[in-house]
Amino acid sequence: MILQAKNLTKVFGGVIANKEINLNVEEGTVTALIGPNGSGKTTFINQVSGVLKPTSGQILFKDKDITSLEAHDISRIGIARTFQKIRLFEKLTVIENVLVARRKFFKCGFLDIVFHTKRLKNEEKEQLDIALNLLQRLGLADEAWKMPGELPYGKRRALEIARALALEPKLLLLDEPAAGMTRNEFASIIDIIQKLKEQGITMLLVEHTMAFIRETSDKVYVLNFGEVIAEGTFEEMEHDPAVVAAYLGEESV
Amino acid sequence: MRVVNWKKILLIIALALVVVYPFLDKNDYRLYLANRALIHSILASGLVFLTGFAGQISLGQAGFYAIGAYTSAYITTRLGMPIILGIVCGILLSLGAGLILSIPSFKLKAFFLSLVTIAFGQIVYVLILNLQSITGGPYGFFGIPPMKVGQYYFDNKGYYYTFLIILVLVILIIYRIKNSYLGRSMFAINDDVIAAEVCGINSKQSKIFAFALSASLAGLAGSLYAHLAGFLSPEPFTFFESSNFVAMAVVGGLRNILGGTIGGVILTFLPEFLRFRGWENYYLIVTSLTVVLVVVFMPNGLGNIIFKLFRGKTHSHAIHKEITTLRKEKEGGTK
Ligand SMILES: Nc1ncnc2c1ncn2[C@@H]1O[C@H](COP(=O)(O)OP(=O)(O)OP(=O)(O)O)[C@@H](O)[C@H]1O
Numbered sequence: 001m002i003l004q005a006k007n008l009t010k011v012f013g014g015v016i017a018n019k020e021i022n023l024n025v026e027e028g029t030v031t032a033l034i035g036p037n038g039s040g041k042t043t044f045i046n047q048v049s050g051v052l053k054p055t056s057g058q059i060l061f062k063d064k065d066i067t068s069l070e071a072h073d074i075s076r077i078g079i080a081r082t083f084q085k086i087r088l089f090e091k092l093t094v095i096e097n098v099l100v101a102r103r104k105f106f107k108c109g110f111l112d113i114v115f116h117t118k119r120l121k122n123e124e125k126e127q128l129d130i131a132l133n134l135l136q137r138l139g140l141a142d143e144a145w146k147m148p149g150e151l152p153y154g155k156r157r158a159l160e161i162a163r164a165l166a167l168e169p170k171l172l173l174l175d176e177p178a179a180g181m182t183r184n185e186f187a188s189i190i191d192i193i194q195k196l197k198e199q200g201i202t203m204l205l206v207e208h209t210m211a212f213i214r215e216t217s218d219k220v221y222v223l224n225f226g227e228v229i230a231e232g233t234f235e236e237m238e239h240d241p242a243v244v245a246a247y248l249g250e251e252s253v
Numbered sequence: 254m255r256v257v258n259w260k261k262i263l264l265i266i267a268l269a270l271v272v273v274y275p276f277l278d279k280n281d282y283r284l285y286l287a288n289r290a291l292i293h294s295i296l297a298s299g300l301v302f303l304t305g306f307a308g309q310i311s312l313g314q315a316g317f318y319a320i321g322a323y324t325s326a327y328i329t330t331r332l333g334m335p336i337i338l339g340i341v342c343g344i345l346l347s348l349g350a351g352l353i354l355s356i357p358s359f360k361l362k363a364f365f366l367s368l369v370t371i372a373f374g375q376i377v378y379v380l381i382l383n384l385q386s387i388t389g390g391p392y393g394f395f396g397i398p399p400m401k402v403g404q405y406y407f408d409n410k411g412y413y414y415t416f417l418i419i420l421v422l423v424i425l426i427i428y429r430i431k432n433s434y435l436g437r438s439m440f441a442i443n444d445d446v447i448a449a450e451v452c453g454i455n456s457k458q459s460k461i462f463a464f465a466l467s468a469s470l471a472g473l474a475g476s477l478y479a480h481l482a483g484f485l486s487p488e489p490f491t492f493f494e495s496s497n498f499v500a501m502a503v504v505g506g507l508r509n510i511l512g513g514t515i516g517g518v519i520l521t522f523l524p525e526f527l528r529f530r531g532w533e534n535y536y537l538i539v540t541s542l543t544v545v546l547v548v549v550f551m552p553n554g555l556g557n558i559i560f561k562l563f564r565g566k567t568h569s570h571a572i573h574k575e576i577t578t579l580r581k582e583k584e585g586g587t588k
């Protein structure tokens with residue numbers, strides 16, 4: 001298991017957003033996390049990525065306890081994420097957005113910067129090439145020198161994924177990657193995820209669109225009011241009465 | 254190019270004037286003021302870095318300025334050590350204080366952080382007054398040795414060129430930091446700290462770095478001042494001076510690499526100029542009004558106006574020159 005959450009609990013004041021969640025992600029697979037609005041999916045992603053500290057419980061990444069690590073440490077050891085509500089660096093160019101995430105690969109130190117050494121220049125050039133390649137892979141090559149604000153919505157999503165991939169993660173957390181997309185954009189994002197899967201990147205993704213889950217996921221976890229109410233393949237979930245009830249409301253059972 | 258590039262010519266003339274200035278102006282007091290302006294520019298450049306690039310705030314820079322000044326004074330006068338050692342110790346001690354002062358910035362928002370930095374400045378000021386055996390307290394610290402090379406004791410000309418070279422080096426270093434991955438990380442943090450953290454950027458480390466750098470520069474400025482002035486009293490290290498330093502950075506332009514220099518020169522000369530015009534009763538009002546007007550009508554500072562005149566446009570602070578150069582190389586290579 002690349003990721004294990006054990007009894008993960010997060011309480012906000014009176015709201016129990018995550019309640020003793022046990023969730024495993026197997027290496028090389030795509031796992032989906034679904035559930036109605038407010039069921040705690042984003043909260044879970046936030047805890048795994050270190051953006052929020054759990055109230056109790058444990059998170060293991062490759063069998064190592066990362067519960068108390070800070071977000072920047074977690075991203076450095078190989079977990080990257082995107083946000084449900086896109087968060088790009090709007091004052092940096094597209095290419096620089098990606099370069100920011102290459103920070104951990106720079107070996108040059110402060111003195112290299114002060115003396116502007118050849119080593120630093122070469123390193124900047126190397127990282128720029130890598131960043132350009134990444135943009136190309138996600139269909140953003142022509143946008144490299146634009147500001148993120150000039151991009152259409154679907155490309156902004158793709159840029160966020162490019163930035164996450166720049167960390168060369170072992171595990172990628174995607175919070176509603178297809179939210180608000182047009183039909184074409186939707187198809188291209190599914191395409192991207194399938195390519196990433198072929199490259200062996202493990203993913204945990206949150207989605208509302210069933211077609212998306214069916215296309216991409218090996219395993220599904222269903223959350224309701226912060227608790228895991230079911231887990232299994234997409235087909236199993238589709239027919240699980242508890243899941244159907246959670247989505248349609250109790251009265252329809 | 255066939256057309257005369259008058260902007261370039263103007264720039265060269267301006268630079269030449271800066272270089273030969275001590276030989277043009279026979280007024281020794283004005284030259285002394287120019288030296289003060291250079292010192293203020295070093296300090297204000299650090300503030301531009303701290304506030305404009307790293308998004309932090311300090312209304313206590315006079316504290317670091319004082320630490321640098323008194324440390325170098327003490328080490329060279331009481332301990333009889335060489336001046337260069339005094340300056341290095343002044344920088345190191347200010348740097349240490351800067352590291353400590355960066356801790357509250359992890360948790361506090363701008364308003365509360367500024368209160369903490371004001372408190373820091375006040376603590377240093379009170380220490381100057383009360384640690385009489387070290388600082389001379391309100392009676393002052395006398396007999397600080399002037400800088401010298403061999404048998405040549407610096408006059409205002411000697412200081413002018415020394416300080417000018419130091420300022421140019423300071424600006425160069427800040428420029429390189431700004432254009433490196435460190436600067437990029439800082440702008441990213443300013444934009445969205447959570448997104449930056451998730452990209453592997455340690456925002457605390459970045460804040461610590463910014464505070465340490467700006468404190469070191471204030472310490473450097475202070476130790477230079479001690480040897481220029483030859484004696485120290487508590488007056489230049491009050492909260493009033495701290496806010497004056499911030500005003501320099503703001504008037505010059507917080508997003509501008511030359512902001513500290515432009516603001517430092519203007520706000521050093523303006524009050525003195527007004528005083529000589531017989532406005533001694535009003536110079537504070539006029540200076541403060543100038544600051545207010547600049548902040549309200551030119552929020553990017555005078556530095557930006559000057560840049561605009563020369564470039565025709567100001568470009569985003571974030572599009573780094575390094576990257577642009579690499580881009581040109583790349584596109585030139587493929588075409
Ligand atoms: N920072 C916070 N402070 C207080 N309450 C929060 C916070 N973040 C989330 N919550 C609450 O926790 C619960 C779970 O929210 P969360 O955003 O994790 O749900 P979600 O499953 O991602 O929903 P959606 O499908 O709408 O994105 C909600 O009741 C929400 O109001």
Ligand SMILES: [Mg+2]
Nearest residue numbers: 041042043084
């Ligand atoms: Mg959500």
